[in-house]
Amino acid sequence: MADVKIPLLGKTLSEIQGIVHGLGMPGFTAKQIVAWLYDKKVFSIDDMTNLSLKNRERLKENYEIGATAPIHEMRSVDGTVKYLFCTPEGDYIESVYIPDEDRATLCVSSQVGCKMNCKFCMTGKQGYTNSLTPTQILNQIYSIPERDKLTNIVFMGMGEPFDNLDAVLRSLEILTADYGYAWSPKRITVSTVGLRKGLERFLEESDCHLAVSLHSPFPAQRRELMPAEKAFSITEIIDILRHYDFSKQRRLSFEYIVFKGVNDSMLYAKELIKLLRGLDCRINLIRFHAIPNVDLEGTDMESMLAFRDYLTQHGVFATIRASRGEDIFAACGMLSTAKRQAEKNKETN
Structure with missing residues (x-):
């Protein structure tokens, strides 16, 4: 060897x-x-x-160099491309390229699987296998054909970025340093469920945008959807965020997946307004797309529009994120799960 x-x-x-x-x-x-x-x-x-x-x-x-090409790709009719990479250990991770008019965003992964076990996330169903190295994180950008078209990077793929913060911060340094990619931090967003030590360190050491997974303004319900709420509640997260100035350099946003009959009524919109009052932030509303063996459904567009309009009218800027790549199952974890299952089936046959 x-x-x-x-x-x-x-x-x-x-x-x-x-x-x-x-x-x-x-x-x-x-x-x-x-x-x-x-x-x-x-x-x-x-x-x-x-x-x-x-x-x-x-x-x-x-x-x-250490760059390795993706082993598989799926292309959507809307231009979205899902890439599957294999790590040296034989694990699978995904990245998603999302073109949208004058923007070209790449959603990158930071771990193989995830410890957070959010109810609505396919990656969480895989469990945690490993954290990616800076090489493996940057390779997702380095080795795709569209790399020179990219305008934005989002750490919203497989894994919890703040559970692998050293590698993520190293990757962010290289992406934003003069000697590296020399990108503005405003072109990069890091998404988290909210881990206290990671959150505080990220706010101190990086100027990149922050997105916090919210999904319910009620702690008890959020705990059911996101077990991480038990260790670090959304109210604690917001208390920390209130001590930082998000008005100039970095943008603060909250990700809110809208589930039919679960968190899509005006009661939730009103509670969100109370929870976020005084924060300079935005809410990204995301329609849920079903994953296997999870009893949650996406709400209808009429409810999404009413929810967005109520928030905006009451001082909380809200947008509806367009659904992309539905025909190629672009949600995190779907492609790698299918690949792992195919290999298991091959071993047993």
């Missing part, structure tokens, strides 16, 4: 400087290497042509 090489993708400038120093290469080659990685986005060390042949050979002894 060949020696496993260390991926360069996902390394910060300071880490590349350490590698260069350790190999006895000139200090300036570190900036050359990160330029090849994050600006020119090469797939081979051999392509780093302004490094001497000797230094390329030296680097190749123990290192590689």
